[in-house]
Amino acid sequence: MTSLLDPNAVLNRATERLAARFEGIVSAETVERVVFESYAALGRTARVTDLLPPLSEHFAHERLTALAQSKGLVAKPHPEVLFVCVQNSGRSQMAAALTTMIAGDSVHVRSAGSQPGEFILPNVREALTELGLDLTQEYPKPLTDDVVRAADAVITMGCGDACPLYPGKRYEDWDLDDPADLDLDGVRRVRDDIRARVERLVSEITPS
Known part of the structure; x- marks a missing residue:
């Protein structure tokens, strides 16, 4: 079943949430790139398209955290x-x-x-x-x-x-x-x- 929501609109909202969460750590442009890259990467194999936006936001959050950790911007406890x-x-x-x-x-x-x-x-x-x-x-x-x-x-x-x-x-x-x-x-x-x-x-x- 295809979602009635516009994926771009959902991803833009996800980008806003993650940009606020990573403000001062990762640039808004990087957040946007990672969100849409994550959506495209998961979309190559995902069976249920309705789940793609939330999964993409979760995956992007993990990637942004890892990016910040690798640059020493976020502590690794x-x-x-x-x-x-x-x-x-x-x-x-x-x-x-x-x-x-x-x-x-x-x-x-x-x-x-x-x-x-x-x-x-x-x-x-x-x-x-x-x-x-x-x-x-x-x-x-x-x-x-x-x-x-x-x-x-x-x-x-x-x-x-x-x-x-x-x-x-x-x-x-x-x-x-x-x-x-x-x-x-x-x-x-x-x-x-x-x-x-x-x-x-x-x-x-x-x-x-």
Whole structure:
């Protein structure tokens, strides 16, 4: 179903809200560019166009925060971890959710895909629901330079060299099966493997 609202008008209002929130940190022109870029990027894969404007505002907010952090304009109270896989519909989503479960507020987590898919895989949702983790507010997001620059640790999973390398960051590549090719039991095994890796990562990057 197509929204009766003019997307440009909705995005302009989102730009105004974010420009006010980031006033003195990021220019209004940059805010506008990031909002409309985010809308265009998500629109390449989104199935439900009615959700695009609010998702675009959320995604733009994350990108603007990351941009400000990478330039030292906004403090990073906790380590920033970025998980990247190909579609951001399986492995990286599981890693992000499990990190939040294990680390709580002591780590800030983002996830992205080098070629984001249309939706989070149903078996991934089911495997995380079994642990009490809800992904209803999550969605596949494209990989952008700003979130890489803001990260302290970048964990890749099957996306090759799609992620740019910057000095001073921790990079790891986790060799994991793609949940898209697995049944629910297979996804559970990947989930448990990721959980063990996340527990190690969190113990190493957070203060004791």
